[in-house]
Amino acid sequence: MTFCQTLINEVNLTAPASKALVFWWLGQHGFALKLGRAVIYIDLFLSEFPGRLVPPLLDPRHVTNADLVLGSHDHADHIDRPAWPLIANASPQSRFVVPRLLLPGLARDLGIADERFVGLDDGKSADLVVGSGEKVRITAIAAAHEFLDRDHETGAHPYLGYIIEANGCTVYHPGDCCVYEGLLTKLKRWRFDAVFLPINGRNAKRLAAGCIGNMTYQEAADLAGALAPRLTVPTHYEMFADNSENPELFVDYMRVKYPHLRTHLCRHGKRVILMRETERSK
Numbered sequence: 001m002t003f004c005q006t007l008i009n010e011v012n013l014t015a016p017a018s019k020a021l022v023f024w025w026l027g028q029h030g031f032a033l034k035l036g037r038a039v040i041y042i043d044l045f046l047s048e049f050p051g052r053l054v055p056p057l058l059d060p061r062h063v064t065n066a067d068l069v070l071g072s073h074d075h076a077d078h079i080d081r082p083a084w085p086l087i088a089n090a091s092p093q094s095r096f097v098v099p100r101l102l103l104p105g106l107a108r109d110l111g112i113a114d115e116r117f118v119g120l121d122d123g124k125s126a127d128l129v130v131g132s133g134e135k136v137r138i139t140a141i142a143a144a145h146e147f148l149d150r151d152h153e154t155g156a157h158p159y160l161g162y163i164i165e166a167n168g169c170t171v172y173h174p175g176d177c178c179v180y181e182g183l184l185t186k187l188k189r190w191r192f193d194a195v196f197l198p199i200n201g202r203n204a205k206r207l208a209a210g211c212i213g214n215m216t217y218q219e220a221a222d223l224a225g226a227l228a229p230r231l232t233v234p235t236h237y238e239m240f241a242d243n244s245e246n247p248e249l250f251v252d253y254m255r256v257k258y259p260h261l262r263t264h265l266c267r268h269g270k271r272v273i274l275m276r277e278t279e280r281s282k
Helices: 003-013 083-090 105-110 183-187 204-208 217-227 247-257
Strands: 021-027 030-035 038-042 068-070 095-099 117-120 125-129 135-142 160-166 169-173 194-198 231-235 271-274 279-281
Touching: 003 021, 030 160, 030 169, 038 160, 068 135, 083 105, 117 125, 117 135, 135 183, 183 217, 194 217, 217 231, 217 247, 231 247
Parallel strands: 038 068, 068 095, 095 117, 169 194, 194 231
Antiparallel strands: 021 030, 021 271, 030 038, 125 135, 135 160, 160 169, 271 279
């Protein structure tokens, strides 16, 4: 049995208790979440790509269990255009949540039926019932991927983060994002069980080369400090040599500045179980 098949089987067989969250880091900013019976994938990056250091953990042709696939923005490591049609075919029950600005062009380009897409924008929510019968609410929060961009004609945002509520848990995945004025005010409406924060930062050299950035590890730590989630997970490192960060710096900073908050450094493809009162990984 391949690692992909083993991982898919583990996701399928995992049955979180009420108010428990189970997740797997799939590399870069990608995660698989199991909330009750719902299987949710976020920012999957499953295609071969020049310079990637971590090989794809899943073959999209074998992702047969997807209820929801969330893409935060239209970059190859977040909305993997070659992979999504394969996932749509392997998981006919799946729906795809994307920035509203990308529709209907994305559906047309990928050959996935319009009705399988859910388009969101800043502050908008979708209440969904997935094939398993699990109720899931997705709320979009505008992301500043270096800049807080908006479409000139529609005012819609090309970069989003998502708040996921299901099985009595609340999770925040900001997509690629820097901290901007008003972000914390938006997020303070929720009490988060887990947040997945990019730490790869930004600099002039990368921006000049077209690599737009994210919050630094210090900014990510301070956002976690303000939100006080039950668990903070740093992400968006190790995939590309020129767009990474040492996650131990984040952990050290959190330990010194916010010692009352828990962090977890994921390993690729390893299950993490966040219970109501305790967190452990297997």
